[in-house]
Amino acid sequence: MAKDSEPTISKGLRNEMLKIILLNHLSRHAGYPYELLKAIESKKVFMFKGLTKNDLYNAINSLEKQGFIKGRVVMKGAQAQKHYVHTAKGKKIVIASRRAMIKSFTEVNKLMKGELNG
Numbered sequence: 038m039a040k041d042s043e044p045t046i047s048k049g050l051r052n053e054m055l056k057i058i059l060l061n062h063l064s065r066h067a068g069y070p071y072e073l074l075k076a077i078e079s080k081k082v083f084m085f086k087g088l089t090k091n092d093l094y095n096a097i098n099s100l101e102k103q104g105f106i107k108g109r110v111v112m113k114g115a116q117a118q119k120h121y122v123h124t125a126k127g128k129k130i131v132i133a134s135r136r137a138m139i140k141s142f143t144e145v146n147k148l149m150k151g152e153l154n155g
Contacts, residue, residue: 051084055096056105057134063106063123064131070097070119097121105130 046054055077062068062076074093077085100106105127108119123131 046084052092052096054084055088055092056100057131059093059096059100060105060123060127060131060134063121064128067120067122069111069121070094073097073121100127 058077059073062073068076070090070093074088074090077088077093097106097108101108101121103126104124106121106123108121110117111120112118
């Protein structure tokens, strides 16, 4: 446990969870980095405490390179913002990750009830 009694996770797992959360958010509506950062911060999830803009941009860049999201420039007055949406490939990942999480939570629930062997 961390000093402030919060569980710790590896940086790699944190980054992958951030990508899944971003994809999930973008599956509902387009977003731009500042709005995405604020949405994640508002959830106050322990693993994203101290999330930086750099962490977010790294995750966005990775998702875009993998073809899971795509960006487009939107003008807001004289300011350009890059808005992101998920792609068909990203949608498949969102669906698959939801199924995997449900399966995982079901398995953990069985473990807690002593229903699984081994």
